Amino acid sequence: MHHLLTCLLLTALLAGCAGQAPRPTLYQEFGERPGIEALVEELLVRVLEDPRINAGFAEVDLVNLNDRLVEQICVEVGGPCTYTGRTMAESHASLAVTEADFNALVEDLVDAMEARGIPRRAQNRLLRRLAPMHRDIVSP
Numbered sequence: 170m171h172h173l174l175t176c177l178l179l180t181a182l183l184a185g186c187a188g189q190a191p192r193p194t195l196y197q198e199f200g201e202r203p204g205i206e207a208l209v210e211e212l213l214v215r216v217l218e219d220p221r222i223n224a225g226f227a228e229v230d231l232v233n234l235n236d237r238l239v240e241q242i243c244v245e246v247g248g249p250c251t252y253t254g255r256t257m258a259e260s261h262a263s264l265a266v267t268e269a270d271f272n273a274l275v276e277d278l279v280d281a282m283e284a285r286g287i288p289r290r291a292q293n294r295l296l297r298r299l300a301p302m303h304r305d306i307v308s309p
């Protein structure tokens with residue numbers, strides 16, 4: 170009985186009273202909504218300056234793209250957002266996106282996340298969530 174009490178006390182101390190900050194959520198690691206908005210801005214600047222892929226964005230409604238990307242990344246990192254855009258299959262079907270295009274955009278995203286100081290582990294968690302979209306985005 171004494172052991173049980175001691176154990177409960179110690180556990181309470183270690184968990185609560187020791188003042189350890191809880192591990193941030195993925196959404197927090199991305200800086201919540203303002204951090205995601207800043208990240209998407211960094212991403213779009215890079216994409217529009219990237220000669221490998223920028224031609225495909227010349228005629229695009231960039232305000233819409235910006236807003237849909239913010240929603241989508243917010244959802245993927247577990248934030249309290251709703252994605253209101255088209256599906257990845259619908260929005261990329263007619264674009265003839267290649268494997269190389271996809272890799273270029275992922276590189277630009279990683280550069281943008283680095284520039285925002287997002288921890289590597291958090292970066293990888295987002296990339297893992299975007300990876301399955303590859304099959305809907307890259308043309309067969």
Ligand code: HEM
Pocket residue numbers: 222225226229230233234237238241253254255256260261264266270271272274299300302303306
């Ligand atoms: C993980 C990779 C990608 C994600 C998560 C993604 C996400 C999105 C989203 C959310 C939209 C907006 C859809 C809407 O307006 O309803 C979009 C549109 C678009 N994406 Fe992607 N995309 C990816 C890869 C690519 C790649 C590799 C390219 C080409 C290099 C590309 C080119 C475009 C273009 C041109 C549009 C605008 C289409 C339009 O407005 O008609 N995307 N993408």
